[in-house]
Amino acid sequence: MKNIEDxxxxxxxxxxxxxxxxxxxLKVIQERPREHLSAEEIYSLVKEDDPGIGIATVYRTLSLxxxxxxxxxxxxxxxxxxxxxVEPDEEHEHHHLICNYCGTIKDIHEDLLEDLEKNVEQKTGxxxxxxxxxxxxxxxxxxxxxx
Amino acid sequence: MKNIEDxxxxxxxxxxxxxxxxxxxLKVIQERPREHLSAEEIYSLVKEDDPGIGIATVYRTLSLxxxxxxxxxxxxxxxxxxxxxVEPDEEHEHHHLICNYCGTIKDIHEDLLEDLEKNVEQKTGxxxxxxxxxxxxxxxxxxxxxx
DNA sequence: CTACTTGCAAACGTTTTGCATTTGA
DNA sequence: TCAAATGCAAAACGTTTGCAAGTAG
Numbered sequence: 231m232k233n234i235e236d237x238x239x240x241x242x243x244x245x246x247x248x249x250x251x252x253x254x255x256l257k258v259i260q261e262r263p264r265e266h267l268s269a270e271e272i273y274s275l276v277k278e279d280d281p282g283i284g285i286a287t288v289y290r291t292l293s294l295x296x297x298x299x300x301x302x303x304x305x306x307x308x309x310x311x312x313x314x315x316v317e318p319d320e321e322h323e324h325h326h327l328i329c330n331y332c333g334t335i336k337d338i339h340e341d342l343l344e345d346l347e348k349n350v351e352q353k354t355g356x357x358x359x360x361x362x363x364x365x366x367x368x369x370x371x372x373x374x375x376x377x
Numbered sequence: 378m379k380n381i382e383d384x385x386x387x388x389x390x391x392x393x394x395x396x397x398x399x400x401x402x403l404k405v406i407q408e409r410p411r412e413h414l415s416a417e418e419i420y421s422l423v424k425e426d427d428p429g430i431g432i433a434t435v436y437r438t439l440s441l442x443x444x445x446x447x448x449x450x451x452x453x454x455x456x457x458x459x460x461x462x463v464e465p466d467e468e469h470e471h472h473h474l475i476c477n478y479c480g481t482i483k484d485i486h487e488d489l490l491e492d493l494e495k496n497v498e499q500k501t502g503x504x505x506x507x508x509x510x511x512x513x514x515x516x517x518x519x520x521x522x523x524x
Numbered sequence: 525c526t527a528c529t530t531g532c533a534a535a536c537g538t539t540t541t542g543c544a545t546t547t548g549a
Numbered sequence: 550t551c552a553a554a555t556g557c558a559a560a561a562c563g564t565t566t567g568c569a570a571g572t573a574g
Contacts, residue, residue: 245552245553246553246554247548247549247552247553247554248548249547249554249555251554251555252554268538269538269539270537270538282555282556283555283556284555284556284557285538285539285556286539286540286541286555287554287555287556289538289539290540290554290555293540305452310538311456311538311539327497327501336501336503338497338501343510343512350474350485350512354474354483355520356474356476356483356512356514356515356516356517357514357515357516357520358474358512358513358514359477360512360513360514361510361512362511362513363490363509363510363511364508364509364510365490365494365497365503365507366508366509367505367506367507368503368504369502370502392527392528393528393529394527394528394529394574396528396529396572398529398530399529415563416563416564417563429530429531430530431530432531432563432564433530433532433565433566434529434531436563436564436565437529437530440565456539456562458563
């Protein structure tokens with residue numbers, strides 16, 4: 231999934247239109263792959279290009295993109311829902327390191343729990359399809375500052 | 378932490394009062410250790426005993442109990458914040474198995490990631506203090522139904 | 525007694541919706 | 550052409566707050 235034509239086809243399949251607004255929202259998210267943007271942040275970034283856009287459109291677009299699996303909605307550490315681009319070749323979710331001091335979020339792309347998933351399935355009969363891991367602690371620079 | 382006197386002392390230390398409303402909220406949560414109740418659910422459960430209670434009191438009590446570490450506020454899979462009793466001898470958080478079909482949440486109390494935490498610290502310099510794991514999949518009974 | 529707590533209603537911030545208008549295909 | 554999409558404003562949602570009245574200690 232890369233160029234505009236691909237997206238157009240994805241939309242067409244479902245009888246949807248690839249409007250300028252939708253393209254701009256998608257672009258803003260994809261250009262910032264590690265920023266975990268909130269709806270409000272996406273809104274103001276898109277507004278720079280398109281001052282007329284309404285926040286309702288942003289929300290409607292976000293839930294559309296979520297349904298189309300182009301964007302993932304996550305809850306991390308605070309009271310906001312955040313959005314990140316789905317990386318198409320990622321089999322499982324990636325995970326997040328959250329610093330308790332400065333709030334920085336770092337992604338880790340290792341698949342952490344493959345063994346564990348099998349283990350849980352055997353013990354409980356629950357078939358695990360995916361996992362999400364949050365690691366809380368102190369990032370390198372905060373550790374140095376507070377030493 | 379078990380009987381009312383213990384709680385009374387905990388509150389007294391901070392100049393707080395252990396009112397009937399606070400006790401009822403605490404009781405409702407502690408009697409349902411695996412139910413991950415939302416504020417609204419807690420409100421209606423307490424109302425059965427005390428129809429006059431206001432939802433503002435429930436929210437104020439919940440954030441008080443959270444600060445006192447008697448209750449933990451978590452976000453699982455939907456748009457609600459949920460509350461569960463803190464289990465006093467639990468060193469790390471426990472984790473959650475979430476069924477994609479019926480929404481059931483099961484707790485698992487194993488400490489899943491001790492090795493991994495060390496691994497991440499070595500690789501990234503991020504000191505991990507705690508972790509939260511969500512496992513998504515299909516629970517036993519849904520697997521049987523949809524077979 | 526009196527500081528802490530409550531219930532109520534109003535306010536809050538984020539997200540959703542209704543509707544008349546515009547637009548992409 | 551016309552269903553789909555937009556912008557606006559109003560509503561909805563869970564949560565918080567101000568305030569006068571009530572209450573635990």
